[in-house]
Amino acid sequence: MADPTSFSGLVQAERLLRELRSGHDRFLSGSSAHPHASYERLEQLVAGQHPTAAILSCADSRVPVELLFDAGFGDLYVVRNAGNACTNATIGSLEYGIDGLGxxxxxxxxxxxxxxxxxxxxxxxxxxxxxxxxVHTIRAGLDEVDPPVQGDLRVAFRQNPVQAARHLVQGSALLRERLAAGQLLLEAAYYTLRRGEIEWLGQLDADGALQPSCLVD
Ligand SMILES: [Zn+2]
Incomplete structure (x- = not known):
């Protein structure tokens, strides 16, 4: 059960998620502000980084994370690999972002x-x-989906981030602790190439179960 004193952490995370969505809305409407893109910002960051969110995404060149969220230098802690797969390196990198960077x-x-x-x-x-x-890691995750994906790529593309998020929870005691304590919000998302829109799929709890997104009004 979440510690009541940690609820403020979750409120903060939900606010940050809404800010991410706002940045994406600016991108979609063609009104990106391109914040924090100056040399002055770079100089400010020499002393250290304080990113507001961690993003695990695919290495695909069509998914430029900072552009999609209208973010700049020092704003996002981004981990990318082919298929946004949950590997030991992925878990370790994200644990650093969560524990080391807060x-x-x-x-x-x-x-x-x-x-x-x-x-x-x-x-x-x-x-x-x-x-x-x-590729085996990705396939193994998709084979766990109920009902089975059975090679339907349209389903597989959407399920993959949910399964990767679930495996992060299963593979990291730190993530489970933070989720259970209400100190971490873990959201799965799906980016559509044709429309350029991000669909918010829901948030994972400490048991790896998918719950409705706080962004669903
Ligand atoms: Zn990809």
């Missing part, structure tokens, strides 16, 4: 047309050992 908001964002998810359902004849491992 981040209370984590967004796991998948996207339409993800090549790594597509590869998870394709024959693996030409993959290097490392890429095979990465």
């Amino acid at each position: 981040i209370s908001l984590l967004v796991v964002m998948g996207h339409e047309g993800c090549g790594a998810v597509t590869a998870a359902y394709a024959p693996h004849t030409a993959l290097t050992p490392q890429l095979h491992d990465l």
Whole structure:
């Protein structure tokens, strides 16, 4: 059960999530402010970073995280790999952001047309050992989905960030503790290439269960 004294942390994280959504709304409407893009900002950051949110996303060049959220230098702690997969390096990197940098908001964002998810359902004849491992991790997560994805890529693209977020919870005692204490908000999201919109899929609790997003009004 969440500690009542930590509710303010969750309120803060929900406010930060709404700010992220506002930045994305500016991007969608063509009115991005491009904040914190100056050399002056860079100089201010030499002393240290204080990003407001951590984002796990795909390495895909069509998913430039700071542009999508209309953010700049020092604003977001971004971890990217092919398929926004949950690997040990992913967990360790995010644990640093949460514990070392004090981040209370984590967004796991998948996207339409993800090549790594597509590869998870394709024959693996030409993959290097490392890429095979990465693709296997994604496929193993999708095989746990109920009802089964059964190779339906439209479903797989949307489910992948939820499964990655769930595996982060399962793989990190730190994340489970912070979620249970109401000190961390973990939201899954889906980016559509054609419309350029981010769909908020819900938030994961300390048991890895998907709950409605606080952004659903
Ligand atoms: Zn991708």
